[in-house]
Structure formats: C-alpha cells, structure tokens
Amino acid sequence: MHSAVAHHFESLEKQAEAQRLGMWLFLATEILLFTALFAAYGVYRFLYTAAFSEASRGLETWLGGVNTLILVTSSFTVAMGLDAATRGRTRRTAGLLGLSILLGAVFLALKAFEYHHHFAHGELPGRYYTGPIAGSGGALFFTLYFLITGLHAIHVLIGMTVLAVVAVRCWRGAYDAEYHVPVELAGLYWHLVDLIWIFVFPLVYLI
Amino acid sequence: MSPLPAGDPPVYAARNYLNTPATGLRSWLTTLDHKRIGVMFLVATLVAFALGGVFALLIRIELLTPGPTIMDAMTYNRIFTLHGVVMIFLFMIPAIPSGFGNFLLPIMLGARDVAFPRLNLLSFYLYLAGAAIALWGMIHGGADTGWTFYTPYSTTTTTKVVPILLGAFVVGFSSILTGLNFIVTTHTLRAPGITWSKLPLFVWSIYATSVIQILATPVLGMTLLLVAIEHAFGWGIFDPARGGDPVLFQHFFWFYSHPAVYIMILPAMAVMSEVVCAFSRKNIFGYKAVAYSSLGIAFVGFFTWGHHLFTSGQSPYDAGVFGVLTMFVGIFTAIKIFNWVATLYRGSISFKTPFLYFLGFLFFLFFGGMTGVALATVSLDVHWQDTYFVVAHFHFIMVGSTIMAFLAALHYWWPKLTGRLYSERWGLVGAVLIISGFVFTFLPQFLLGNEGMPRRYFAYPARYQALNVASSAGASVLAIGFSVVLVYLLVALRHGPVAGSNPWGSRGYEWETSSPPPLENFEVVPAFERGPHEYHDLPAAAPGAGEGRHA
Amino acid sequence: MTAHAGDAAVPAPPHSHRGRYLAVWIALLLLTGLTWGLSRSHVPGFAGVAIALGIAIVKGTLVALFFMHLWDRPGPSRLVLLSSLVFVALLIGLTLLDVSTRSPLALPPDADTAPEALRRTILEEEAAGRRSPPERLPRATP
Known part of the structure; x- marks a missing residue:
C-alpha cells in the first residue's frame, strides 16, 4: 500500500475521495462566507442604485478586466499543472504552479495600485469616505468594495501560499502519478478564488 | 456477531482508549483518537455549562425582588449576555455533536477514526481558543448587548463586545471543522455492511446537523466580523446614521442563529432515537421517516429565520412567507414525535434514567414546539415579541430538550464512555429534580410573558413578583438536581460496578465493542448484518443493569 | 480488500485533459472580453445586470465543471x-x-x-x- 495512506483508510483511492469531499465542503463554507457580503452588496445596491452606479463608473474598469484575465489564466496554468502531475511529470507541475503564483502576485500588485488610487482620492469606507458622491451611498459602496475585494485578496494570498507549498513538494518529488491529491486540492482552492472573482468583477466594476 | 455466552460476568476491557497508548496528560492533549477528543469536548462543554449555570442563577437571584437585589442594571445586562453567549456558543452547540458525536459516530460506522483526525484535534483547540478569547472579554468587563449582538447598539456600546464577537467567530470555525469531518466520515468510512439504510438514526441526525454547521456558520462568522469592524472603525455597514440597514444585520444573524437552534435540537433528536429503541426494546417505527425528517428539519430550518424579525420593520410579505415556512418545521418534528410514540406502543419499556429523560424531552419538545407554532403566527408574535413568553418558549424547546437529551446521552453511554455503571436510584432522584425544576423555572415565565413582562430588564412592577419568585425557586431545584447528577456520576467513575460491553441489551452498533472501547474501536470489526434498531428477534424482557447482554 | 459500502470511487481518468483546459481557457478569455465590451455600451437597468451576471454564471459553470472536474467526477x-x-x-x-x-x-x-x-x-x-x-x-x- 502507498505510504501516504493513513491508518484508518483502506486504500489510497478511498482516502483521496475523502479528501476531495472534505475540500469541497470547505469550499462550500467559503462560498457562504462571501455570500453574506454579496447579499449586503445586493441590498445596498438596491437601496442606493444611483450612488452605486456612479461609484462603480468611477472605478478603473480596465484594471478589473485585466485582473480577470490574469486570474483566469492562472487557473488555466494550475489545471495544466494538475494534468502534468497525473502523468508523473511533477517538475513540470512545480513550474506551472510557480507561474500561477507569479500571476497571483501580478493580480495583487494591480489591486494594490488600484487601492492606492482610491486612497489618494478619498474613496474610503464608511466614515472615512471623502469622495464626491453625496449621501450615504458612495461611502457604503466603498465599504463593500473594500470588504469584498479585501477578503478576496486575502484568499489570493492564502491560495498563493498553498500553491507554493505544493509546488516545493512537487519539485522535491513528494508526489507521483499515483499520489498527487494535494496538487488537486490546492488547485480546487485556487479555482474557487478565481470563481469568486468571476462574480466580483461584474458586480463591482460593470453594473 | 460474536455473542458472549449467557451468564458471563461483565468485563472491564483491560486495553481501552483510556489507557492506550498512555495515560498521561500529554497523551490526551496531543491525541488524535476521536474518543478522547470527544471526551475532552464533553469536559470542556460541561465546564462552560457550569459557568453559564452560575450566570443563570445570578439572574434568577436578581429577579427575586422588583427592584435591585444583588446587582445594578448594567451588571445585570452583562450577566444575561454572558449567560446567553456561554450557554449557546460554548455549551449547547458543541455539547452533543462535538462531544458525543465525536465519541460515537465513528464507532457507529464501524470506522477506526474520523476521516481527518488532525482537523478534529484542531477543532478542539479552536474551541478552547475561542472560549479563551471570549473569557478574556468577560473578565475585562463583558458585553451588554444580549447574545444576539443587535446593531446599532452592539456597534456603539463601550463594553468589551469585540473580544466576545471574535471568540464566537473562532468557536464557529471549530463547529465547521467538526461538521466537515462528520460528513466526510459518514460518506467514506462506513464499514462493509453499513449501507445508508442501515445507518444508526443518531448518525442521520448528526449528519443533518453537520450540513447546517457547514452552510450556516460561515454567514455568522462574516456577520460577527462585520459587527467587530463596524464597532472598531465605523464603516457604516449596519449603522443607520451612515445609511446602513440594521435590519440587514438581523437577517444575517438569524440566517445562522435560527438554523443554530436545529444544530442544538437535531443532536438531541439523534440521542432520543437511540434511547427510545433501547429502552422499549422495539424496532424503531418508521426508520425512513425518522431519518429523512432530520434532513427535512435541516433544510426547512433555513427558510424560517425571518420570524425573528416580525416586529423589526421587515416587509409584511417577507413576514408572511417566513411565518408559513416556519410552521413546516412543526410537520417534520411531529413526524418524529409520532414515530417515537409509535415505537413505545406495546414495547417492553424499562424506566431507566435515560428513558426518564426521554419522557421529559417529549414534554419539552411538544410544549415548546406548540408554543413555537403559536409564535410563528405573525399577529400573535406582535403581542409576545420580547416578552418572557419568548424566553420561556426557547428555553423549553431549545434548552429543555437539549439538556434532556444531553443527560440521557450521558447516562445511556456512560457505561460505554467509562466502563462503569452509575447508581440507578440516584439517577431517578436527579432526573425527577431536574425535570420538575425545569418546569417550575419556565412555566411561570410563560405566564409572565403572557401578562406582558418584557425580557432583559433587571427591575419589574411588583405585580410580577410572585411568578418571578416561583421561577427562581424552580431554578434552585434545577441547581440541586444538577449537583446531585454531578456527584453520583463522579462517584460512579471510581466506584461504579463494572458495566460490561452492553449493560442495556441495546442493539446499537456501538455496543458491539467492549467498554470502554479499544484504541481503534473494535478488536474484531463485526459483520453488521442487522440494522442498528432491530429488536424483533430478541426476548421481550429487558435485562437488568450489569447482566450479560442477550445474544 | 473487501469492497467498501461507501460511495463508488471513480478511477483516475487515464487520458490527458490538456485540450479541454485550453478550450475552457480561451472561452473564459473571450467571455471576459464580451462582458467588458457589453458593459461599455451601457445596457440600461435590469437588462445590463442580467447580462453581466448571466455571463458570469456561464464562466463560473465552465470553471466548476472542467477546471474543478465536476464534469467527470460524479458523486x-x-x-x-x-x-x-x-x-x-x-x-x-x-x-x-x-x-x-x-x-x-x-x-x-x-x-x-x-x-x-x-x-x-x-x-x-x-x-x-x-x-x-x-x-x-x-x-x-x-
């Protein structure tokens, strides 16, 4: 039996199945975590429609768009990395995961640039808001903007860390064609981070 | 299934989880064994229960007289907040799932451990860490918001609300990890022979509980975090002074906290489905109905949160929808009650202590449930909202039922946990004291609420005093009852007679192994050919405690 | 080893998924461009929201089905x-x-x-x- 099988599992296959299900359940909790913010966004967008569209138009849409392309691409490289791992080419996997981490870093850099822009223009959450939009709507938009994109950025950071750990272990040959569940699980997490951004992009930038 | 020859003296398993691999404190704190983690959860939640109980007694002493009795209004606000926070987040939510669930679920599945033992230990330490953060906040002044943390008061109060919020946030993660572990374990680690239709009903209910823990807890986590951010930085998300909507907070809070009621009650139902079969020596009536109604409650429980917002300015359409949806929970609960009662019909009932608690449970569940249906009626709720009627209602359904189940579980599985038997005579005394104490504490509160006494005030008009004194008297009976239970159980730990593997003659899978169970649960994993609630092939008479089990 | 009573395990797919990943990636890039472009034309009111969210749902479904393997891993x-x-x-x-x-x-x-x-x-x-x-x-x- 493979050395990675824990004592209470009967086979590697069974263990992988358990780990996958566990990861999916964890991803479900992540989805619900973001849902509270999306629901708040929906409610306040309904209550302050005019202010929200005005604030949203003030964002740099091209930055959001480029970031979307970057994250989607990083998801693709992670998927290719898993494909390499299933054929035992773990060095190649490590390289592709490294590329994904790099793309994640570019994403964060662009996000930081955008945040800097907001700071300079007083587009800050709640009582710190000094932007041009009258009433409470503009301030609330930026409260939700920073909460959603900030929480997402934290997830990008965590995802990069997870990918880095898995990439290093791949490089050192910890996984092979038979056992590479950690690559798959790290990939699932990264895809979820991408998936959430796919919804953040239109909500925050486009509508 | 390796029947013991009849008449063998009961055996205390020499090699068991209590002494393998070691007995030191270190071996406990670093253990990955689900049974030890379950026992540690039980001890920790019992400590929390004692703490919350002390707060409850302080509340009842304060309410003895209409004016100030032993504390000022501010202290009273803090005490009832801490009572709620400790009892709900630190005792009732984790007690049965994390305690008994951890101990029993893998054994009932014929598994050697839960799917992720390290995550399981992490869950315990997250619980401790959350409790420690909350405790720190309590020592440094506590919060005065009530356990519901309603905005905008909670975001403007000067008391230590942030550490308490963060404590509850961290404990929430413990709850998530436990639920995740149970679901994966149930899916992937069932022993050969245990199909979904042969799953013990305890497992079905705990599984349903886990679904709620996974899907609802993250929303609470986010919400508590938002309140903490609002309190610390003023980002305006729930603050009407900054354009925020405080009712939105209530939506988020109850999206978790209403299903959380089912996190408490479903495990109670889990315990009772086992107890009712074991002590009436009958097959469960309507296995599928009982099993699926657990999932039904978990599902429908999510559609009802708005009934907490009937008087908060919520839209009347939403209130109507939520009022009707709430009553669906009554259907699934009634399915369970009818099936349990039908199980009792022509059963060979033995009135052992766990069964006494089952009877108490049935009363509290039924009474609390019916008042719940009344409260779900919007027009009636407007009258009762924020009165002691609501307090008495949720203490009956949520606390009464859960505590009955917790005590039933403690007594029913005590021989499995410790290998020893408690005194059945003192068990009777304790059960009578606790059940009657509970009724005498909260029945007067129904009457008080109906007369219009609002909750959460430390003073009240003199005409309410008689009923308040009655309630406080009931609380002291309750306290005596719990002390009696504590004493005889501690005595039994050392001096109780050896139980043997199956003192109740139960057919549950967990009784197939020795008591206390060995490290990996079964020396020889049984074939699990029959269901876990099948008594029809047994002689009708119940065996006395300490006898060998019927084969 | 006896067969487990648990949910049927699916054997690892023997063939490579590279072509599929590539197709999904290109689709995602195109859809991102599409939603971006449509937003420039400012479709008013609810229709604009519905289009943007609809495209996001299609993209999300692609990621979940193919990158996250829900397509070929039932259960x-x-x-x-x-x-x-x-x-x-x-x-x-x-x-x-x-x-x-x-x-x-x-x-x-x-x-x-x-x-x-x-x-x-x-x-x-x-x-x-x-x-x-x-x-x-x-x-x-x-």
Missing part, C-alpha cells in the same frame, strides 16, 4: 456545490425580497427608495443646520 461533490448555491440564492433572495417590499419608513432615510418627501425634509433640515449630515471624518492627508 457528493456536485451535491455539495449545488446545495451551497441553493443557500446562496436563499440568503440573497429572501433578504432582497424584504428590502424591496418593506415599508419605505423602515428603510434608511436617504435611500433611493425612501419616500421623496422624507428625503427632501432630511436634505432641507441638513441645509438649515437642524440635522447633521452622515458623520464623516475630515479627509486624511495622503
């Missing part, structure tokens, strides 16, 4: 995702149902949907100094 994972989405819809739906049908007097006073008279009164009171505008901190110097 509880699909159920987990689907049930979590049910509860996403539930929380967002019933909360929005509330704010969209609530009595205007129970809404934040300067919301778009608040009664116009109430809003005008608030603005007039603010202008006359009888009521303080939403609390703000002085702008921090960068």
